[in-house]
Amino acid sequence: MRWVSGMQQRISSFHKYYALFFFGAFLVCLPLRVGAETLPSISPAIDSDADGLSDQEELSRYHTSPQIADTDGDKVGDGEEVQKGYSPLVVGKKLSEVDTDADGVMDSVELAFGTNLANTDTDADGFSDSIEFFSGYDPRTAEPKLLQKSVRIHTVSQRLDYELDGILIGSYIVSTGKKSTPTPTGVFTITKKAPRAWSRSAQLWMPWWMNFTGTRAPSGMYAVHELPEWPGGKKEGEKHLGIPVSHGCVRLGIGSAKYMYDWTPIGTPVTIQKD
Numbered sequence: 325m326r327w328v329s330g331m332q333q334r335i336s337s338f339h340k341y342y343a344l345f346f347f348g349a350f351l352v353c354l355p356l357r358v359g360a361e362t363l364p365s366i367s368p369a370i371d372s373d374a375d376g377l378s379d380q381e382e383l384s385r386y387h388t389s390p391q392i393a394d395t396d397g398d399k400v401g402d403g404e405e406v407q408k409g410y411s412p413l414v415v416g417k418k419l420s421e422v423d424t425d426a427d428g429v430m431d432s433v434e435l436a437f438g439t440n441l442a443n444t445d446t447d448a449d450g451f452s453d454s455i456e457f458f459s460g461y462d463p464r465t466a467e468p469k470l471l472q473k474s475v476r477i478h479t480v481s482q483r484l485d486y487e488l489d490g491i492l493i494g495s496y497i498v499s500t501g502k503k504s505t506p507t508p509t510g511v512f513t514i515t516k517k518a519p520r521a522w523s524r525s526a527q528l529w530m531p532w533w534m535n536f537t538g539t540r541a542p543s544g545m546y547a548v549h550e551l552p553e554w555p556g557g558k559k560e561g562e563k564h565l566g567i568p569v570s571h572g573c574v575r576l577g578i579g580s581a582k583y584m585y586d587w588t589p590i591g592t593p594v595t596i597q598k599d
């Protein structure tokens with residue numbers, strides 16, 4: 325009985341504190357409400373928690389708290405984290421390492437593109453952002469608008485970027501031509517594709533082969549493809565990625581080559597540059 329009455333006492337005092345809390349919150353909110361009603365409209369530039377991001381940006385873009393300056397509690401303010409490329413939602417992670425809505429598109433890409441990082445289907449057309457990024461349809465409008473896909477290869481940093489509407493959406497490490505057989509620089513076009521091509525000159529197989537042509541790149545000569553395989557079955561090791569060792573082609577790793585093969589339609593422009 326003593327225990328029960330103790331419990332009751334605790335419950336009733338809990339209710340009391342609860343009521344006091346809400347009454348207090350009501351009193352605090354009252355002047356704000358009156359203030360809000362007397363103002364003609366709230367400026368979109370208002371930054372309630374003074375963290376460098378406006379309330380509007382926090383609610384609609386970053387999905388952080390407009391009332392808490394440090395949403396993830398890592399002692400770095402939301403505005404500062406965003407400015408330095410860190411996620412204000414996850415401690416110790418960059419925006420490029422966080423996928424808030426788990427739709428396969430990283431927060432950094434969603435922010436650059438203007439899609440909703442907390443909604444898997446920004447334009448509510450029934451196709452997820454990730455499907456639209458893959459197919460090339462604009463994930464920001466329900467209109468079936470196709471955007472320009474493009475590929476950019478950096479021969480110094482040994483990187484392949486793929487872009488939609490000129491905005492970077494992903495990168496892979498590559499191996500381009502060695503000094504004696506360099507990959508040509510300039511603007512080319514993907515003109516032919518084959519799941520597995522044979523190089524007569526190099527005597528090796530090139531899986532997920534995408535031929536790019538243009539000035540200094542005649543048909544059939546240069547391609548983006550997976551690490552090559554020799555007729556005996558030996559495959560070039562992944563350790564060569566990041567080092568220019570090819571005969572002029574652009575070599576991609578296992579997985580990334582197939583992904584790029586599926587992503588890239590015939591006619592896609594390929595820019596190759598010395599970073």
Ligand SMILES: [Ca+2]
Pocket residue numbers: 371372373374375376377378379382389390
């Ligand atoms: Ca703010």
Ligand SMILES: [Ca+2]
Pocket residue numbers: 394395396397398399400401402405412
């Ligand atoms: Ca923080």
Ligand SMILES: [Ca+2]
Pocket residue numbers: 423424425426427428429430431434441
């Ligand atoms: Ca996402």
Ligand SMILES: [Ca+2]
Pocket residue numbers: 445446447448449450451452453456463
């Ligand atoms: Ca969509």
